[in-house]
Amino acid sequence: MYMQPEIYGPVRYVYQETEEDIEVIIEGESVWVKELVSDLSLDDKGWLQPLNSEDNSDLNESLILEGENVGSMGPTPDPSKIPIILRPIGSLDIDSKLENYGAAAQEPPTIEELAEEFDQLDAPEPKSGPLVLDPMSEAWLAELFKISLSRFGVTTLPFDTIEAVASERMSDMEGMELELWLEKLYRMGKLMKKTAGSKISFGPIPSWMNS
Secondary structure, three states: OOOOOOOOOEEEEEEEEOOOOEEEEEEEEHHHHHHHHHHOOOOOOOEEEEOOHHHHHHHHHHHHHHHOOOOOOOOOOOHHHOOOOOOOOOOOOHHHHHHHOOOOOOOOOOHHHHHHHHOOOOOOOOOOOOOOOOHHHHHHHHHHHHHHHHHHOOOOEEHHHHHHHHHHHOOOOOHHHHHHHHHHHHHOOOEEEEEEOOEEEEEEOHHHHOO
């Protein structure tokens, strides 16, 4: 993962390991998140994104203006002084590391828990845009992902869960029809997809969620 130095303020770090079915999500101030990611030896994995791009852009602009007047930013980093951590492949216990920092991953919600929250929602505004073929289905899917993120802290949901909770409100699509529709959204850059054996999960791309 490339830690962009220009990102400040609240950020979200996301790392997924498909083969081992690992998903790491860390949210907080950028300095704390970067320190934790580095301690977990995940600097070259996953991705970092701002939680509020507008606020960050204003802050970045002010920092750049201040930086223009700075003559020296200190000595050149010495790579030889960077500590090297060696461990056998597969020995990193991410869960225990996260627990030590009070950032343990939350348990994924059950179908019943999601359905209880989802059934209470009012009809959302239809999605709009030239690439939207089923505006209401996309809108309901976005609402389902909003619940999973805000209430349960998970970024992806298994296909079976999406089908069981939201199929009725998404044009009654189910089975292969629903899977092909989700796959199409994934290929259009609206969703991300995670596979673990025969299990397939989908999650939202932030730009699509906010559109």
